[in-house]
Amino acid sequence: MNHPDIIDRAAMALSAGLMLVGIVVLGTIEILAGKPYSPVPITNDAGEVVATPLVDPTLRTAFVLAGIGVLGLYAAYRIVTPMPEETTDRAGVTAD
Incomplete structure (x- = not known):
């Protein structure tokens, strides 16, 4: 399981x-x-x-x-960067 790093948090x-x-x-302002x-x-x-919107809809859409x-740039970043290897220390357990 990967924990979010600084780039993940910034993009989100x-x-x-x-x-x-x-x-x-x-x-809400509108x-x-x-x-x-x-x-x-x-x-x-x-x-x-006789009436115009207070906030231009183009601005809201932008x-x-x-x-x-x-989010698209973040997705492209995640596709390009390699996944880190999982480093877990597993102790050998003998089966009965």
Whole structure:
């Protein structure tokens, strides 16, 4: 069983942090900003923009995709690096 090293922990923390910011934090800010919750600008019948989202959906998507990208880079790192050999000292036990 491999225990996570510093690169494992950094990749997990960075990817989780980016995705949480993109989904939870910016989503909560958008909810607290109030209605409308539309990801696109809302126009009236005359075509004037009457409401826009507080946080651009492209920014939120970029945070989530960056988190997924970090996980992809981490997966590539794990594929390229060799697995460490298990060094366990086993004492010889005679069978009855």
